[in-house]
Amino acid sequence: MKRSLIDIVDLSTQELDELIACAKDIMAHPEKYSEICHGKKLATLFFEPSTRTRMSFEAAMYELGGNVISMSSAASSSAAKGESVADTARVISCYADIIAMRHPKEGAALVAANNASVPVINAGDGGHCHPTQTLADLLTIDIQKGRFSGLTVGLCGDLKFGRTVHSLINALSRYEDVRFVLISPEELRLPDYVKTDVLEARGIAYEETADLEGAMPSLDILYMTRVQKERFFNEEDYLRLKDSYILTPAKLAGAKKDLAILHPLPRVNEISVAVDDDPRACYFKQVLCGKFMREALIIKLLKEAGTI
Amino acid sequence: MNIEPIVNGVVIDHITAGQGMRLYELLGLDKLDCSVAVIKNAMGKRGLRKDIIKIDQEIDLDLDVIGYADPGVTVNFIKDGKVAEKRTIDMPEKLVDVIKCRNPRCITGTEQELRHIFILTDRKNKVYRCMYCETQA
Structure with missing residues (x-):
């Protein structure tokens, strides 16, 4: 079943423990996970300037053997032409298996998750959640x-x-x-x-x-x-x-x-x-921990969606 | 003060004294063509003042608006001069397009046709929060 991560409380403490255990296992045995996302695509949608979070997601997906599609900047995206977050999420769902999104508006990630057919990871929605x-x-x-x-x-x-x-x-x-x-x-x-x-x-x-x-x-x-x-x-x-x-x-x-x-x-x-x-x-x-936890999270959400 | 009993319509009773006109506005009753009476500071059976609204027409009321604005209000649906149904309205768990988020950073301010949804997060203190940005109503 498709599931997104909008707020940290969406994950139970048991799930947090499992993600931490998975991230540690990836750190110890990266070769075990190097092809787990082969043929899968992560879309990074960053409507707000970010270097580390976007690159962390991208590095995470590459280390799992997957691919990344991205937009160069918010100014060049369809949002600049007035497209809604809901429509963007529906469209990108046709291209990618999972979406990581940062947006300056609080609650934007939830709107995306409610409209995407693939898991959405909130990579920061204004001052709300990260x-x-x-x-x-x-x-x-x-x-x-x-x-x-x-x-x-x-x-x-x-x-x-x-x-x-x-x-x-x-x-x-x-x-x-x-x-x-x-x-x-x-x-x-x-x-x-x-x-x-x-x-x-x-x-x-x-x-x-x-x-x-x-x-x-x-x-x-x-x-x-x-x-x-x-x-x-x-x-x-x-x-x-x-x-x-x-x-x-x-x-x-x-x-x-x-x-x-x-x-x-x-x-x-x-x-x-x-x-x-x-x-x-x-x-x-x-x-470094952030990259490994993002890897663990991508694996979890893609598994729950039945994608891998 | 005498108001004619209504045959078919709605009586909103036990409104907190002074809240009658607010409910009248929130429910958009000014747009009705039928007779509507707003009675302020009526004396209730327990000796407490209350407001009452009588609507001389069968209409669909947004009970969530009533529950949000003044929980505990009684709504009587009158049919053929008799009370056909009586409901005490509690705070709804969810408000849809009743109020708008006042956070200028909230996605509801810019996203096209996005419904304004608030969730009851603290019943004791009557706290509703925007479903998107969690700002308190």
Whole structure:
């Protein structure tokens, strides 16, 4: 049966565990999977600029032995001529076996999934969801910590518009005894609905603070985020807030020795380059994890659709 | 105040006092040619004020609109001067084309002919969220 991935909560914790196990197996035995998608096509529809997510999907499909079809840019697509997302999804379904789509409008991936006859993977819909980034985050945490339960997770930076933050909170709050420290300036705090509907509804402990160094000693995971210019209507607000938190080696002085530092990337300046050599910096491993989790996801959705 | 009993039509009763005109507008009753009475602040049997709408014509009402705007309202369908059916309207699980999403980043603002769908996510606090972007109504 055709199934799409729009939001990370579309996957049960058991399915997340299975995807993580599959991704690890691909990492260990890539040859086992190198022809599993032979003759199948992934369409990457990116209506918003992206390098890493699109290339990650494309690399994932090639490593599975499949092919990729793509459009060069949103400006050259039929959307620029006024075609609806629904029609685009119906048309592309005729060409591809699976679609990965990024779109600036929130909910666009759901519209595509409701109209496509092949599985649709949400590769980011505005500030709403970015489930495959969360898959990358989860595999990274699993590899670094070996567990999700009992972790204290610090989320730092833009917690208001940061879709990766919302998705990660949604995913991790389904595990036992996870605690969140929400580190942000006042204006970029986590939206109330995430606090009430997810954290408070599930009885998850959390605290809000603007003090990164004060929170540092308690953290097992530090998830840094970029203040995204494209999410602001007002450039003045962006300029005022963009440098709120910059992680440097000095700020890591009070951190645990086994802290894992994550970032969905791209970074601008919120993590100093000097931190890159710290063994606790995991953000480039996270990129690799993202590719393997996308491979695992493509396999899962194509299998469920009966395509492979 | 006396309003003639209706023979065939609909009586919307137990409307929260002050909400009658809002329901009248949301249901588009101004477009009807028949007699419609909106009674404000009528005294109910339990000593509480309420609004009542009487429609002197059999019509299809969008009960989801009523359930969303004022859950707990009673709708009486009158046939030949008698109550043929009486329904208490609760909050619907789903609202279709009743309200629009106010999030400027939502796909419903640009996609052609996309239905505006809201899902009841928190019955206790009467919270509806856009099915597409999850913005609260």
